[in-house]
Amino acid sequence: MLINSNLESSVPMIKQNVERLGFRFRDIKILLISHAHFDHCAGSALIKQLTGAKYMVMEGDVPEVEDGGRSDFQYGKSAGSRFKPAKVDRILHDGDEVRLGDVVLTAHLTAGHTKGCTTWTLRVRKDGKGYNVVIIGSPNVNPGYKLVHNSSYPQIASDYERTFQVLKSLPCDVFLGAHGGYYGMIQKFARVGETASDPFVDPAGYKEYVGDRELAFRTELAKQQSAGR
Numbered sequence: 001m002l003i004n005s006n007l008e009s010s011v012p013m014i015k016q017n018v019e020r021l022g023f024r025f026r027d028i029k030i031l032l033i034s035h036a037h038f039d040h041c042a043g044s045a046l047i048k049q050l051t052g053a054k055y056m057v058m059e060g061d062v063p064e065v066e067d068g069g070r071s072d073f074q075y076g077k078s079a080g081s082r083f084k085p086a087k088v089d090r091i092l093h094d095g096d097e098v099r100l101g102d103v104v105l106t107a108h109l110t111a112g113h114t115k116g117c118t119t120w121t122l123r124v125r126k127d128g129k130g131y132n133v134v135i136i137g138s139p140n141v142n143p144g145y146k147l148v149h150n151s152s153y154p155q156i157a158s159d160y161e162r163t164f165q166v167l168k169s170l171p172c173d174v175f176l177g178a179h180g181g182y183y184g185m186i187q188k189f190a191r192v193g194e195t196a197s198d199p200f201v202d203p204a205g206y207k208e209y210v211g212d213r214e215l216a217f218r219t220e221l222a223k224q225q226s227a228g229r
Contacts, residue, residue, distance in 0.1 A: 006040065040178060044084075059093055119135065133172075140216075148224045183202070183209065
């Protein structure tokens, strides 16, 4: 399974890194995304073509995926944000499971950033111990997002409210996300092997990140409400 195809130009790098890990790129069976923005799904059509993977997407993001971003509530009119459309093979809903062998990922609808933004969770074991993994889709309010009187996405603020309720309810040991910056990927990777503990096991960092993003959302919401936007 692969989460996020990134840019179309990223596909050769993804292939190279999959093979460096000892796997065959053509063996990708399932393609998932965090959300339907071009930097996370523009390469999907090409990956489907090269591997035959089944593309599984949360219902709220299916229109954008299949029309190449043209129906996106924020960026639909921006040519630079569009991408090659791709056919969705399975429409996902909140709580659906995606299984391949003994790996089970659960899709959590965490909308707001996009209408179908998805946070993935799974259980893994290492050295006989179980861990809860959370891969955050995105809880960010992008510049220009209208949280009040948004005719293209009327429920955007309430979707963000629900997203933070969901994120705070998820048990998390290993914190990952759609961008490495969410969880300090580069800094944590540099510390691997320095001590017996795994830097990617970071429940406190997860709580801190979610709390910070919720505060940013509430601050922006209050600002827009006070301005009567």
